[in-house]
Amino acid sequence: MLTEQQREIVKATVPALKMHGETITRTFYDAMLKAHPELLNYFNPANQRGEGGQARSLAASVLTYAENIDRLGNLGSMVERIATKHVSLEILPEHYPIVGRHLLGAITEVLGEAATPEILNAWAAAYGQLADVMTGRERDLYAETSTQPGGWAGFKPFRVVRRVRESEVMTSFHLVPADSVPLPAFRPGQYVSVKVHPPSYDYEQVRQYSLSGVPDGRHYRISVRREDAPAGAPNAPAGLVSGFLHDAVQENDTLLVHVPVGDFVLDETSDRPVVLISGGSGITAVLAMLEHLVANTQREVVMLRGVRSRARHPFAERVRELARQRPGVRSITLYEAVGPGDVQGEHYDAIGRTTAEAIRHYLPESEADFYYCGPIGFMTAAESALDELAVPLNRRHSEAFAPDPSFVTGSPDPGLLGQAA
Numbered sequence: 001m002l003t004e005q006q007r008e009i010v011k012a013t014v015p016a017l018k019m020h021g022e023t024i025t026r027t028f029y030d031a032m033l034k035a036h037p038e039l040l041n042y043f044n045p046a047n048q049r050g051e052g053g054q055a056r057s058l059a060a061s062v063l064t065y066a067e068n069i070d071r072l073g074n075l076g077s078m079v080e081r082i083a084t085k086h087v088s089l090e091i092l093p094e095h096y097p098i099v100g101r102h103l104l105g106a107i108t109e110v111l112g113e114a115a116t117p118e119i120l121n122a123w124a125a126a127y128g129q130l131a132d133v134m135t136g137r138e139r140d141l142y143a144e145t146s147t148q149p150g151g152w153a154g155f156k157p158f159r160v161v162r163r164v165r166e167s168e169v170m171t172s173f174h175l176v177p178a179d180s181v182p183l184p185a186f187r188p189g190q191y192v193s194v195k196v197h198p199p200s201y202d203y204e205q206v207r208q209y210s211l212s213g214v215p216d217g218r219h220y221r222i223s224v225r226r227e228d229a230p231a232g233a234p235n236a237p238a239g240l241v242s243g244f245l246h247d248a249v250q251e252n253d254t255l256l257v258h259v260p261v262g263d264f265v266l267d268e269t270s271d272r273p274v275v276l277i278s279g280g281s282g283i284t285a286v287l288a289m290l291e292h293l294v295a296n297t298q299r300e301v302v303m304l305r306g307v308r309s310r311a312r313h314p315f316a317e318r319v320r321e322l323a324r325q326r327p328g329v330r331s332i333t334l335y336e337a338v339g340p341g342d343v344q345g346e347h348y349d350a351i352g353r354t355t356a357e358a359i360r361h362y363l364p365e366s367e368a369d370f371y372y373c374g375p376i377g378f379m380t381a382a383e384s385a386l387d388e389l390a391v392p393l394n395r396r397h398s399e400a401f402a403p404d405p406s407f408v409t410g411s412p413d414p415g416l417l418g419q420a421a
């Protein structure tokens with residue numbers, strides 16, 4: 001428990017620490033990963049790049065927490081989102097003291113001579129309090145997911161029974177559990193994690209993939225977009241895990257899969273119309289939601305997709321079919337680039353991106369709930385579009401296909417910006 005004086009000290013030192021966010025991040029990660037190289041099995045090297053905005057998520061969220069130390073109730077959704085992500089990665093209580101030690105080391109370095117024992121004690125107490133909140137929520141999530149019918153702990157072997165090419169860059173993997181135990185249901189929008197060891201890398205890596213199909217108790221489907229090196233960084237490596245899955249994982253191979261988790265799910269208590277907006281690979285989570293809404297509800301649905309071009313337009317036929325299945329469901333596809341054979345009304349509906357203007361054009365008449373999902377650049381654009389349309393925060397639900405940038409103090413890495421991928 002923090003004393004009043006410790007709370008004041010933490011608040012007073014946040015501005016100085018925020019000013020040096022980059023140094024904190026660098027010092028923290030470099031020292032921690034050097035002392036504990038086994039943690040490289042958990043962290044994604046692409047998120048640790050110096051200029052990468054996402055690299056700051058962990059340290060920045062600690063600073064956000066410290067800023068709000070008098071109003072911890074404000075942080076409920078942040079804790080839920082991070083705890084869920086941690087559970088998908090199998091982060092355990094014994095990892096917390098390691099992170100705490102190195103965060104404190106980074107704070108000491110940034111504050112220099114100003115880092116008095118009182119200041120360091122206050123920060124240690126603050127981190128300890130946050131770690132208690134996080135590990136408490138994670139313990140409950142681990143218990144819920146492993147003890148549900150069909151649930152399991154850790155990563156369990158699944159066989160790839162089918163690979164389907166969905167577009168030039170997206171491939172679906174149909175996965176059945178090697179032990180044939182019936183699978184737990186999941187909620188549309190949730191994701192599994194996959195743990196692999198690409199031969200080009202010294203460590204294991206875990207990535208999250210949304211479940212793009214509907215629960216049937218027998219198999220899960222994930223749909224993976226191959227990540228190329230960003231246009232602005234042609235010498236950068238291509239995506240590690242998506243490349244490995246595309247190039248090396250064939251039918252009958254085994255993948256290690258984590259039980260589904262995720263808080264990007266439909267609010268089933270609402271009967272308002274639903275606007276589903278996706279950019280590029282974000283279609284996966286939103287497609288599962290569309291399947292559910294069409295089959296199980298009478299809610300009005302508007303599905304708006306940003307797609308780069310016809311060659312990168314997965315699930316086109318399935319979305320059209322779903323939109324035809326019942327009245328009140330509209331699907332609008334926006335192409336960034338139209339090719340010679342592309343027919344408006346058949347392949348796409350309009351040219352452009354999912355801007356506020358485009359969204360406004362297709363909005364339902366009554367107030368709607370908004371669900372949007374995709375890569376970081378798309379999410380930033382979608383947030384500003386919804387701001388422009390004055391959509392209240394309590395009607396927005398989102399999932400970024402990368403560490404959540406909303407905890408980040410600096411601007412996102414332009415190399416990862418691209419509306420539709």
Ligand SMILES: Cc1cc2nc3c(=O)[nH]c(=O)nc-3n(C[C@H](O)[C@H](O)[C@H](O)COP(=O)(O)OP(=O)(O)OC[C@H]3O[C@@H](n4cnc5c(N)ncnc54)[C@H](O)[C@@H]3O)c2cc1C
Pocket residue numbers: 044045046047049191207208209210211223224225226227228229230233236237238239240241242243281284285399400401402403415
């Ligand atoms: C909740 C959630 C759900 C998701 N669902 C899906 C889904 O359904 N389908 C899907 O396809 N993806 C999904 N993702 C994204 C997925 O988890 C991976 O992030 C994605 O596959 C990329 O992983 P990777 O290992 O291939 O790329 P990484 O190795 O993580 O690289 C990411 C990008 O950074 C670039 N990069 C790497 N190193 C450098 C460098 N040094 N300099 C510059 N650039 C660099 C790479 O070229 C690549 O473009 C989801 C993510 C989350 C968080």
Ligand code: HEM
Pocket residue numbers: 039042043044045047048057058059061062081082085086089091092095096097099127130131134402403404405407
């Ligand atoms: C109070 C302590 C912690 C806080 C506040 C915190 C915060 C965060 C945040 C904000 C993210 C990004 C979430 C997102 O993707 O949206 C994250 C991701 C992550 N965290 Fe934590 N974290 C803490 C402790 C830990 C610990 C103890 C570990 C284990 C060593 C850990 C490992 C990770 C990993 C591996 C990721 C994914 C990032 C990547 O892929 O590189 N975190 N954490």
